[in-house]
Amino acid sequence: MEANIDSSTLEGLRAGLRGDAYVPGDEGYEEGRTAWNLNAHQxxxxxxxxxxxxxxxxxxxxxxxxxxxxxxxxxxxxxxxPSDGGVLVNTSRMRGVRVDPETRTARVEAGAKWADLVPEAAAHGLAGLQGSTSGVGIVGYTMGGGFGWLGRKYGFAADSVKEADVVTAEGELVKASAHENADLFWGLKGGGGTSGS
Ligand SMILES: Cc1cc2nc3c(=O)[nH]c(=O)nc-3n(C[C@H](O)[C@H](O)[C@H](O)COP(=O)(O)OP(=O)(O)OC[C@H]3O[C@@H](n4cnc5c(N)ncnc54)[C@H](O)[C@@H]3O)c2cc1C
Incomplete structure (x- = not known):
């Protein structure tokens, strides 16, 4: 499938972004679409x-x-x-993590990897429920369940999620937790990727 986005729509988008938008042929498009798994062509x-x-x-x-x-x-x-012909949201620059030692919780941005969290948690004597590699994204891993080194004692990473900020398919930014948008929250905890961003 091919789709062309006209230049005025693109310029309007770019003007409002903090990040970047690339279409085929732009410098940055290749890097933006390339997955760690080089067998995946998008x-x-x-x-x-x-x-x-x-x-x-x-x-x-x-x-x-x-x-x-x-x-x-x-x-x-x-x-x-693969998001062929569609819009690919690349979250790889959103790598903020904040650990709260009081509640023993972490708030992570959509593109944070376990490698970003490990040192922040370790500074408080804490560890996350990561898997075999720290190069994997925390959100993608957790949305797929996430079973790692500490899984036999603490279970799936998805079972430890408290809440999430989610952009819905309607483009609304909502909170999801056991008390708010509970159905959506249920889907995020192991439903796999792309259930909101
Ligand atoms: C080398 C290696 C080791 C692994 N080890 C383990 C392990 O020990 N335990 C385990 O449970 N799994 C393991 N996995 C599997 C891994 O957890 C999944 O492949 C996971 O989906 C990767 O997430 P990612 O965000 O890094 O990848 P991505 O390919 O970026 O994302 C994976 C999926 O999640 C979706 N997604 C990512 N971020 C969002 C978001 N913000 N909103 C909506 N959807 C989103 C994507 O659309 C995609 O469908 C391993 C994978 C690899 C390659």
Missing amino acids: APALVVVAEGAADVVAAVLLAREEGLGVGVMATGHGVAA
């Missing part, structure tokens, strides 16, 4: 390299207006459905 019509939730909202809204599908990639370790 040919999106547009790559939005997001710097924050507002960029993700903008990408989803544009996709809706243009009638395009949306894919998400943090590291590309587990590309399931």
